[in-house]
Amino acid sequence: MKTEFFKIKTAFSFGFLAFTSSTLFAENIIATKVNSSFEGIETSNIIKDLKFTEISVYPQKTIVLNDKSVAEKNSQNISKIIKVSAIYNDSDIAFVIKWQDRTLSIQEGYKTDIYGDGFAVQFPKDYSDPKKLPYIGMGSENREVLVHLQKAVPNIYEPNGNGNVELQISRNNTNYFDEELKQFDQNVSNLARIDYQKSFVSAGFRSLTEIKDDSAKVDMNMVYNHNYGCWKGTLSRKLKDEYINLNSPSFPVAFAIWDGDKNNRGGTKLLSSWQTVTLDGKTGGEVLVSEINNIQTGNLENGKAQFKANCIACHIAGEMKSAMSFMAPDLTNIGGYASSAYIRESIIDPNAVIVPGYNRNAHKNFEWYQIVDGKRISTMPSFSWLDENITNDIVSYVQTLKTQIKEEKK
Ligand code: HEC
The missing domain is CATH 2.60.40.1190 (Immunoglobulin-like)
Structure with a gap:
């Protein structure tokens, strides 16, 4: 593997020990x-x-x-x-x-x-x-x-x-x-x-x-x-x-x-x-x-389990998908272009930023948002009720969702 986006200075997660502080930075x-x-x-x-x-x-x-x-x-x-x-x-x-x-x-x-x-x-x-x-x-x-x-x-x-x-x-x-x-x-x-x-x-x-x-x-x-x-x-x-x-x-x-x-x-x-x-x-x-450049360092194993339990019903993430998972943005590379703050905000307050890309003529069941009183409302429910440590673990895990860098084939 060539250079990863984040210069990892410490191990990401030690077994079940979860970090909640974040001290790792991308290169400025x-x-x-x-x-x-x-x-x-x-x-x-x-x-x-x-x-x-x-x-x-x-x-x-x-x-x-x-x-x-x-x-x-x-x-x-x-x-x-x-x-x-x-x-x-x-x-x-x-x-x-x-x-x-x-x-x-x-x-x-x-x-x-x-x-x-x-x-x-x-x-x-x-x-x-x-x-x-x-x-x-x-x-x-x-x-x-x-x-x-x-x-x-x-x-x-x-x-x-x-x-x-x-x-x-x-x-x-x-x-x-x-x-x-x-x-x-x-x-x-x-x-x-x-x-x-x-x-x-x-x-x-x-x-x-x-x-x-x-x-x-x-x-x-x-x-x-x-x-x-x-x-x-x-x-x-x-x-x-x-x-x-x-x-x-x-x-x-x-x-x-x-x-x-x-x-x-x-x-x-x-x-x-x-x-x-x-x-x-x-x-x-x-x-x-x-x-x-802040990255969340939580428990990745738990983050993955929580992600499977709470998110895969709607989202695709690499090989992970369910029967309905095309009704929300594909998260396969989300860790490559989203910050930890953005991922956290998406989980806690989906209406703050509505992904502005889906065909409005899609079947009602597959819309990414509804328009209520002229305002877009996400079809993603807020997960603000999750325990803070669990949210941290999910954010940590979602940040790892990105494809590896490979040499380009001709
Ligand atoms: C009921 C379906 C549903 C569930 C369950 C759901 N989401 Fe979503 N999610 C959506 C939809 C629809 C959008 C697009 C509209 C928006 O931006 O809110 C979205 C948007 C997002 C985005 C922004 C994607 C981008 O391309 O910028 C992230 C990140 C995200 N969700 C993460 C999660 C996580 C993590 C979970 C589990 C804790 C989750 N979602 C659970 C439907 C869902």
Whole structure:
């Protein structure tokens, strides 16, 4: 097994001895302060010697997909490690993300049967209470996320500027030289970025609002290294704009990558949990870092038994399932992208965050929530009546639900 997400410093559980305190942390990303500007950062020297933090990303299994070919391609359920680094200056912050993907996929033109590789970086709009972060990936009601998304695009340029991709030409077929060719390349990359780069605010599936003006401006790029079969993505943005304020000692961030080869609408998505970034040289962010990276260490054996008794009627978790267990989110990888605080909240107060993803036209018996007086009410009952030690054991166990990291097969 390669690096696990959590750096385990002590044994998880000693037989029947249950720990209720939690002192283990995931690795924090430390953003180094630099003086240079981030223009052209994807090729700049300032990112040459950066220190990278390893982060695991997991297939978001929450929703069982209907598409058979997609389901087959994703049945392997393989998680990956991505490497992330961050730097900041007085006004901006930049992230560099590297990951392996041996099957280069580029979304060509507007074909609908070819999907591009891609990556996304997201931030909670409000992180003043680190125990109540938005639903990972999409945000949730009253807990919005800001998402920046970039998809891999070909270096072709549609010369008429009228959007007719049939007329796209490659740089080899132009008769431009020198400055004209430079301008051509610039046009190509601008076109590509504008077309396949999106920022949006989201409060759950079906409630994305794309930001089309410059108010959340980012600079994003993807560069593929054919020798190593890996992508390098870069993102730079203002530390502060009208959506988010990252100019604080530490803040949460999450990452997603798409593998276009896997066919899913937009490619298979692998998602991290909320990570923490600390701006080097600033103090006072320790509470946020420890709250978000906190893991519950209870009795795993008892947690599993309690989980079987109380939860499997509705939920799938890996091999564990019952006749009705498709009527709730699939928890197979939940430990990979949910924090202990989120899992605890889900158990004690299911209405706090309603997983915003299920088809509303589903049969009444299989709905994930009902709408009562205009408010969503989860069909999951609250388990707040459980003994606190039992809840701790369940949280501890649910955190272990995640697939192992494997080397990718070609
Ligand atoms: C009666 C069916 C039912 C039972 C029993 C049940 N759940 Fe749920 N659970 C749901 C439904 C439906 C949702 C989705 C709606 C929501 O977010 O509340 C959900 C959501 C969740 C989520 C959030 C999943 C995500 O993708 O973010 C977690 C975590 C969870 N449940 C854990 C548990 C645990 C642990 C137990 C046992 C202590 C349990 N559930 C028992 C129906 C159930």
